[in-house]
Amino acid sequence: MADTVRRQAPFPQQRACDADPPRLVSYVLPVFNEEAGIRRFHEELTAAVSARPEYDFEFVYVNDGSDDGSLAQLHEMAEHDPRVRVVDFSRNFGHQIAITAGLDHATGDAVIIMDTDLQDPPKVSLELIDTWADGAEIVSARRRTRRDTAFKRLTAHTYYRVLRRCADVEIPVDTGDFRLLDRRAAEELRGFRERSRFIRGMVASMGFRHAEVLFDRDERVAGETKYPMRKMLRLAADGVTSFSTAPLKLITRMGFVSLALAMLGITYAVALRVFFPAITVSGWTMLMVAMLFLGGVQMLSLGVIGSYIGRIYSEVQQRPLYIVRKVIRHDQD
Numbered sequence: 001m002a003d004t005v006r007r008q009a010p011f012p013q014q015r016a017c018d019a020d021p022p023r024l025v026s027y028v029l030p031v032f033n034e035e036a037g038i039r040r041f042h043e044e045l046t047a048a049v050s051a052r053p054e055y056d057f058e059f060v061y062v063n064d065g066s067d068d069g070s071l072a073q074l075h076e077m078a079e080h081d082p083r084v085r086v087v088d089f090s091r092n093f094g095h096q097i098a099i100t101a102g103l104d105h106a107t108g109d110a111v112i113i114m115d116t117d118l119q120d121p122p123k124v125s126l127e128l129i130d131t132w133a134d135g136a137e138i139v140s141a142r143r144r145t146r147r148d149t150a151f152k153r154l155t156a157h158t159y160y161r162v163l164r165r166c167a168d169v170e171i172p173v174d175t176g177d178f179r180l181l182d183r184r185a186a187e188e189l190r191g192f193r194e195r196s197r198f199i200r201g202m203v204a205s206m207g208f209r210h211a212e213v214l215f216d217r218d219e220r221v222a223g224e225t226k227y228p229m230r231k232m233l234r235l236a237a238d239g240v241t242s243f244s245t246a247p248l249k250l251i252t253r254m255g256f257v258s259l260a261l262a263m264l265g266i267t268y269a270v271a272l273r274v275f276f277p278a279i280t281v282s283g284w285t286m287l288m289v290a291m292l293f294l295g296g297v298q299m300l301s302l303g304v305i306g307s308y309i310g311r312i313y314s315e316v317q318q319r320p321l322y323i324v325r326k327v328i329r330h331d332q333d
Helices: 002-008 038-049 070-080 095-105 122-133 150-166 183-190 199-206 229-243 246-275 284-316
Strands: 024-031 056-063 084-089 110-113 138-146 175-182 210-217 324-329
Touching: 024 038, 024 095, 038 056, 038 070, 038 122, 056 070, 056 095, 070 084, 070 324, 084 095, 095 110, 095 175, 095 183, 095 199, 110 122, 110 183, 122 138, 122 175, 122 210, 138 199, 175 183, 175 199, 183 199, 246 284
Parallel strands: 024 056, 024 110, 056 084, 138 210
Antiparallel strands: 084 324, 110 175, 138 175
16 A cells, blocks of 8 residues: 555656656667677567556667677667667777766666666666656665676675775665666766766765665676676776775875884894894894885885876866767657
8 A cells, every 4th residue: 555655646856647748768778799699688678668658768779889790780770679779989988988978868757777788687677667656766776696606796795895885975785887867867977077987886976865676687698798807806996996085095004004013123123232232133034024015015005096196187188988980860850
């Protein structure tokens, strides 16, 4: 009964009379070398949304510089489905930038971000829509289980919890980019134009009414993962440096620890000299250990500081986030 009452009394911005047109839901779908599975994904997605005839849908595919047959298949899909729009990049700009371009081109009352490898089940997106209809402005799909290697599950579990403790905003754990944004939230997110992007953190920083939907993440149906270890580490670093100054604070703590150890070493050397002058102490081993330790701390500190300075340098260049070669659409307009 409570659910029935809640559906009959939506938030004011969602009230609509019978004469109003159906609300539009946009799907933002980044694509990079998904030739083997993109057609199957589109078939399952269109089959899923057919269960919600009360909404209109558009599918914004962003071709992120694919060098296989993905673009040709997207062309064909656009020819046969007027709801499909293809944003074709001039080169590969990365997953987070592709999501940004999709948001820039989406026109719906709500926007759903999801990958096209079928690890995010299209049917779960309907639950996001239902939760949005009940009044939530941001709906995140939280992974209850995931069919990945034990190493990836462990590192992801650890990373999200460490990030949550370090970050200046509360970032939901076990959630990726699979989520729904209300039109207002999507418009606010479009205003975030930094180059080193960690979208799940940006979404968390905006606030709004937030809800979660639990789901079981499936295996990739075809092709290889587009997030190897190198890209995962880069995304993890972007998440930390975008929403936390903990690495800089850690440098200060390491400096105090190094100073304390150096004082202990000095005390030890002076004590030997004053109280045990007969003992021959070469000091070579201790000297090398101290030099190597302090040198390592200094290099690590410079690396962390360099990461933040590099982000500043990249931002002040003010280069475009992406370049679109063309937008493909075969509707009546």
